[in-house]
Amino acid sequence: MSRRFFLFFILFLFLPFFSVNAQQASQRWVCLNAIHCWEKKPESAACIIKDGHRALLTVRPDAKLLPNKETYINECLATATGQICTTGKKGLDISIYGVDNTAVLKTSSDYQFEGLFAADGTTLISNPINSRGDRTIDPVYWKSYSSGNGRRFLALNYFEPTTNQGAGEEKTQQIGTFSFEDVVSQSDCISISWDPYGRVFDSQTLEPVNKATVTLLKKRNDGSFTTMTTADLLGGNILNPQTIEEDGGFSFVVPDGTYKLTASHSNYVFPEDINNIQSNYSKIYSDIYPSLTGEVIIQQGAIQHRDIPLKPKTTAMASQAKLMEFFHDLDKPTSTIIVNGKVSHPFAKIKAYSLKPDPISKENVRYRLLPETASADKLGHFVLKVNQSQFEPTETFGEITLVKIDLTQPNLAEKIKQWLLGFISKVNAQARLVASVKFEPILNYLEGYAYDSQGEVIPNSTVSIILNFSNKPSYQAKTDEKGYYKISSEFLPSMPYRITYTTTNGQVIPTSTSKFIVQNNNSIESSDIKINQFKNEKGNIITGVPTPITTANNFQGGTTGIPGAPSSKTKTPTISKMLFLTFTIVVLFIITVVVILLVYIKRKRETV
Known part of the structure; x- marks a missing residue:
C-alpha cells in the first residue's frame, strides 16, 4: 500500500512537467x-x-x-x-x-x-x-x-512553453508565455533585391511588356549562337526561354561566357532602333539592347544588365498595374503597418484604405480612404506606412489600389517651352486602370471569444497562432469555459498570421483575423478593446517611435523628370510643397504676361 502511495505521489508531483x-x-x-x-x-x-x-x-x-x-x-x-x-x-x-x-x-x-x-x-x-x-x-x-x-x-x-497565470489572467491560459527582454519586430528588416537584371518594355508607352518571350543564346566553339539548355550548366538549372510577367523582368544566372538575347511577342517587333524610342526612356531604363550595348554580351564575373525595347505593331493595349511581390508587417510598438513591395509599372501611385465589419454582410469591407500614400520608384519598389494607433476600435488597414501614370508626359520645363512655341503636344492618354489588392489585418492584440462556423462559442478550446507561410503554430493559448481568451502583443507575430481553434474532441476550426474582428465586433466596441495597439501581458499599452525601413536594392530609385513620379516614400502634404506650387503658378503668370506684351508690341510695330 505504501509503495503504491509513493508511486502515485511521485507521478502527481511530476505530471505537470510532462504535460507542459x-x-x-x-x-x-x-x-x-x-x-x-x-x-x-x-x-x-x-x-x-x-x-x-x-x-x-x-x-x-x-x-x-x-x-x-x-x-x-x-x-x-x-x-x-x-x-x-x-x-x-x-x-x-x-x-x-x-x-x-x-x-x-x-x-x-x-x-x-x-x-x-x-x-x-x-x-x-x-x-x-x-x-x-x-x-x-x-x-x-x-x-x-x-x-x-x-x-x-x-x-x-x-x-519551451510554460503556464503563467498571473493576476487578472484567470479567464484564460497562456500556454507559451515568455518574458522578452525586448520587443522583436520584423518591420525594420533589411531587404535585399537581386535579379532580375533586365526588363522588356514598349518603346512608345515605356510600359513593361507582359507575356513577351526572352531567349538566351550561348556562343559555341564553332562561333555559332544556339539556345542555352540545362546541359550547358553544372546542376542543370536554367529556365530558357523565359515568358515575362507584368513587370517585364527577366533574369538568367549563367557562368562566364559569350551570349546573345532575343525577344519576341505577337504584337511587337524586335529589335527596336534607339532613335524610335520615346524620349523619356532614359529616366527609367538603361543599357538598351542591342542599340546601345551591341548584340554580343560578354559575361566576365560582373552580372550583365540589359533592357530590351520592343516596337509595337499596333496601338498598345491598356494594362493594369499589378502588385508583383510584397512584405507586409506590423511595427508593433507604434501600431504602424508597413507594406514594402514592388509594383509592375514604374512610378505607379499607391493609395491605402481601411476596413470595418459590415453588420449586414458580416464581412470586413472597405471603410475609408486613408491619408497615407506612396509612389513607386522607376523599378516599381515602394514603401507604404499606415499608422493605426488612432483608428476606431474595429478599424484596420486592409486594402491598397495601384494606379499607373503616363510615362510619356513631358516635364514642366518642356511644357513651358512648347507653350512658348505656340503649341501643346497631345498627351498620350494611357488608360488609368486601377487595380485593388486586399490584405488580412495583422492584429496587435487579441481579446474576445472563439466561435465556430455556426457562430457558437467554443469553450475550453486550444487557440493556435499560425504564420501564413507555415502550417505549424508559432504560439498557443486556451479559451475558458465561456470560450473567452486573450493574447497579449508580446506573443503575436509582426508578420501576417491566421488563427485556428481546436475543440476538446479534436475538431480544427480555421479562422482569419478579419473573421475574428467580425465575430467579436460587438464586444470589441463595447469594451473598447485596443486590437491595433501594443498591449503587454500586464495590460499596459506601449507606444514607440516609428521604425525606419532599410532596403538594400540593386537599383536605386529616386526623383526623375517625369511628372507625378517622386521617390518611393510615404507622402504627406508639407508647407514647402505648397510654397513651390504657389511659386510655379506665379512664374507661369509672369511668363504669360511677358509673352502677351511681346506679341502686342510686335504687332503694333508691324502696323506702324
Whole structure:
C-alpha cells in the first residue's frame, strides 16, 4: 500500500512537467543584419567572397537571439501572395512550417538554394546552428538564386512553453508565455533585391511588356549562337526561354561566357532602333539592347544588365498595374503597418484604405480612404506606412489600389517651352486602370471569444497562432469555459498570421483575423478593446517611435523628370510643397504676361 502511495505521489508531483512538455513550443523570430555581397555595393567590402547572389548575415545588436539555443536561419522571399520563408532544406522546412517551402518557391520563383557557409565563405555548414551565451552567432553566408524577388533573413529560436497565470489572467491560459527582454519586430528588416537584371518594355508607352518571350543564346566553339539548355550548366538549372510577367523582368544566372538575347511577342517587333524610342526612356531604363550595348554580351564575373525595347505593331493595349511581390508587417510598438513591395509599372501611385465589419454582410469591407500614400520608384519598389494607433476600435488597414501614370508626359520645363512655341503636344492618354489588392489585418492584440462556423462559442478550446507561410503554430493559448481568451502583443507575430481553434474532441476550426474582428465586433466596441495597439501581458499599452525601413536594392530609385513620379516614400502634404506650387503658378503668370506684351508690341510695330 505504501509503495503504491509513493508511486502515485511521485507521478502527481511530476505530471505537470510532462504535460507542459507536450505542448507546442513557441517560436521567436528576429531579423538578421544582411549585407549584399555584390561588388557594386560599397558595403560588400565586409564580404570575403563577392557574389551577386550571396548575403553576409550577422546578429543585430537590437534584436539578439535566445542564448545557447538551436538557431534556424531562414531566407524569406517577397511574392505576389506575401512572404514565404525557407531554411533551404526540405526536411527542415517540413519540420518548422509543415510544408516544403523550397519546392513552393522553386515552382513560383525558380528558386535554388546553394548553401549556408561559415565565416570563411567557403566551408558549408548545417542549419540550424547554435547561438552563444551572448545571444549572437558567428557570421554566416547564404547563397541562393531566384527570378526577381526581394528577400530578407530571419533567425528562429524555440522556447519551451510554460503556464503563467498571473493576476487578472484567470479567464484564460497562456500556454507559451515568455518574458522578452525586448520587443522583436520584423518591420525594420533589411531587404535585399537581386535579379532580375533586365526588363522588356514598349518603346512608345515605356510600359513593361507582359507575356513577351526572352531567349538566351550561348556562343559555341564553332562561333555559332544556339539556345542555352540545362546541359550547358553544372546542376542543370536554367529556365530558357523565359515568358515575362507584368513587370517585364527577366533574369538568367549563367557562368562566364559569350551570349546573345532575343525577344519576341505577337504584337511587337524586335529589335527596336534607339532613335524610335520615346524620349523619356532614359529616366527609367538603361543599357538598351542591342542599340546601345551591341548584340554580343560578354559575361566576365560582373552580372550583365540589359533592357530590351520592343516596337509595337499596333496601338498598345491598356494594362493594369499589378502588385508583383510584397512584405507586409506590423511595427508593433507604434501600431504602424508597413507594406514594402514592388509594383509592375514604374512610378505607379499607391493609395491605402481601411476596413470595418459590415453588420449586414458580416464581412470586413472597405471603410475609408486613408491619408497615407506612396509612389513607386522607376523599378516599381515602394514603401507604404499606415499608422493605426488612432483608428476606431474595429478599424484596420486592409486594402491598397495601384494606379499607373503616363510615362510619356513631358516635364514642366518642356511644357513651358512648347507653350512658348505656340503649341501643346497631345498627351498620350494611357488608360488609368486601377487595380485593388486586399490584405488580412495583422492584429496587435487579441481579446474576445472563439466561435465556430455556426457562430457558437467554443469553450475550453486550444487557440493556435499560425504564420501564413507555415502550417505549424508559432504560439498557443486556451479559451475558458465561456470560450473567452486573450493574447497579449508580446506573443503575436509582426508578420501576417491566421488563427485556428481546436475543440476538446479534436475538431480544427480555421479562422482569419478579419473573421475574428467580425465575430467579436460587438464586444470589441463595447469594451473598447485596443486590437491595433501594443498591449503587454500586464495590460499596459506601449507606444514607440516609428521604425525606419532599410532596403538594400540593386537599383536605386529616386526623383526623375517625369511628372507625378517622386521617390518611393510615404507622402504627406508639407508647407514647402505648397510654397513651390504657389511659386510655379506665379512664374507661369509672369511668363504669360511677358509673352502677351511681346506679341502686342510686335504687332503694333508691324502696323506702324
